[in-house]
Amino acid sequence: MSPASNNEDSTGAYRRQAAVGTSTDNTTVPPLSPASPKSTGYGRNVVASATYAARWSKPAFTLNDVRNAVPAHCFKRDTARSFRYIYADAAGMLALWALATQFYRLPLWAAAIAWPAYWIAQGIVCTGLWVIAHECGHQAFSEKAWINNSVGYVLHSFLLVPYYSWKFTHGKHHKANAHMTKDQVFVPSTRSDHKEKIGERQEPAAPHHDEPVWADAPIADLLNIVAMLTFGWPMYLLNNATGQRFQEWTSHFRPTAPIFEPKQWFHVVASDIGMGIMLAALFLAGHIWGSAAVLKFYVIPYLNVNAWLVLITFLQHTDPQVPHFADSEWNYLLGAISTVDRDYGVLNHFFHHIGDTHVAHHIFSTMPHYHAEEATAAIKKFLGPYYLYDKTPIAKAVWNSYTTCKFVEDEGDVKWFKH
Template sequence: MGAGGRMAVPSTPMKVDSDPLKRVPCSKPPFTLSQVKKAIPPHCFERSVLRSFSYVVHDLTIAFVFYYIADTYIHQLPHPLSYLAWPVYWALQGCILTGVWVVAHECGHHAFSDYQWLDDTVGLILHSCLLVPYFSWKYSHRRHHSNTGSLDRDEVFVPKQKTAIGWYAKYLNNPLGRVITLTVTLTLGWPLYLAFNVSAKGLVYVFCIYGGPLLVVNGFLVLITLLQHTHPSLPHYHSSEWDWFRGALATVDRDYGILNKVFHNITDTHVAHHLFSTMPHYHAMEATKAIKPILGEYYQFDGTPFYKAMWREAKECLYVEPDEGDQNKGVFWYRNKI
């Protein structure tokens, strides 16, 4: 992707931050992708091998330190404390490994360096360590980016229409049902079993050192993706109405607090990522700041804490259907009345 540049573009009215649930516009934007790109400083599209590798070294160093502490000291703690220490380790290590996953994800987008072979090599190694099939994920994820917001062609958290929801949905539309649904959703990514052993220490050791953190990684990956594409304000489009640009804009940036940095800002720069997926993550914050005045109401950010947003979306976003009486039947919005 070529570099951007400065260009005078009329600003679109900004969406009021105090009302994150207000619907984003679903009409064709008054700006083009080219205009958005030209508002971004050109250096944001430059990929540095050294800078990209610095994030790999940073994350893997912290991951090794956490591993060393867990492997060396947790088993020396009295049993009540060790039982508490392991979940703490899983949470901390899982967050760091989610950052590793994000770097590998950038390799799949050819955003790590200018060399495709290097991106694929680094991505394959990092994703394999996290039990992710790099190449098959790379190609399927590109299909997601090519079809975001389409009810017919997208592959990631595509909402069902009301006529397609199961008979059991009404029994899960309550607090207990939402707990069950979220628990299943956040854990399905975990493999059914680990097919290897480590130093004859047994599966319990493998789970404590590796499996627990990986379970946290899988949970965060599902949660991050779910919340990026599921929001009461976001439209989805039937094939009669969908186009790539509006589909790419039908995403939302979220705030995960300190985890934004741990996750290399994949959480709060997702709109820019969908518009320019080959842009390195370390330029995405600057690019987001540059494009917000142009996107205006088409830019969606929700600062609701992610754990509250997860519960709200599980409650409010059960299916999609067009607005009653709306002449345009190709635009679908989230509903929760069963």
């Protein structure tokens, strides 16, 4: 079955076949025909994904082809080098803590400036520690599994993340990225999820806005974005928010949840114990130094870490450029390249390049972050038009993705975001 026929329901009216190959010349992907309509269905503008859907075709290269394009040394893990990044992040975190202890000496007006600056800076530095723990979960920190798991367990427990529980579900996410029924996070809603609001689709191919439903007041979208950045991560851990839906309570803290296998029971419990130890330490700190101190020194930076985590991952997987696949069309390579790289400026350094090298990370998740920039350059050259990158400023990108990526159609093997 050709890519065009696979997607006739949702994008066939706008599809043209893209040239397949590894050229870096983006002209190999033909532009939309000049005759392509600017609007369709009741005069509405086409959705943001229509252009990408029209140009998409299934690549001919294989995972091994991509691997051969990356220098071999990029796959080497160096334990000593990996630890140096932990030392640097930990030193930065402790230095900021020490500096913050002096804020009590400041006049009120100065403290009102210093504390928010600390919360922002500490949130950024601790996000770097989160990324290192994330690498441990992928076994990218060291060649030795026990080092990966020991370091990851300590770091993630410190940041109130159930290490093994998250490791198991995140591994499934990587194995099935962009798969409509097997991916574990950022699974898009379908039209049927909103059937009562938007009704049945009226046209065989209708890539237009469903304005009566999604033309929300901007303040509503803004508040929803704030809620997503504030509560998105704990709700994912507690209730599998944005993940697959099950008929029972699904939580990263429940060892019998359907997202885990029976053999993983002990590790999930061990993750809960790590969380319990950290919570007990925070309770003890509150008893000694006061709850206000715990709030200022730990809780608010922790919330900032959560916000960065949700923002980064949301933008990696939610964009008009990103397709999602039914089981009949999906394969590992298609899923791995269906994620977006973005530039976070100087924060790329503090975040260990998790945002601007994410395509490489999804293709080769055991590759350490300190080789990811070099690997990304090689992958970008090889993939050509199949490499997804967005240079939109981050704040604007969040708004664009949230307001234009509302749902996908139930039908079709390759699905694109609509709104």
